[in-house]
Amino acid sequence: MDALLQETRGCRHREYMTYEEEKAFLKRHIEDAQAGEFVTVNQLFEAYQKEIGRISTRDGFYYLLKRHG
Numbered sequence: 001m002d003a004l005l006q007e008t009r010g011c012r013h014r015e016y017m018t019y020e021e022e023k024a025f026l027k028r029h030i031e032d033a034q035a036g037e038f039v040t041v042n043q044l045f046e047a048y049q050k051e052i053g054r055i056s057t058r059d060g061f062y063y064l065l066k067r068h069g
Helices: 019-034 041-052 058-067
Strands: none
Touching: 019 041, 019 058, 041 058
16 A cells, blocks of 8 residues: 555656765865866766766756756
8 A cells, every 4th residue: 555655756766876976976076176177067067977887968967966056
């Protein structure tokens, strides 16, 4: 009965990284930017794909950036 009543809509069921892993990934690159290094979205996107080990969509990456402000 619990399986039928459980809400399954609206969450991130197929995530590449957990929220905490995403936060740590962005923190590393923000620290580089604060140290004076020039960081672009393209560089972040390529680093993200290398980190997860697969190809992802740019839209999904923009949602990641929006999720973390």
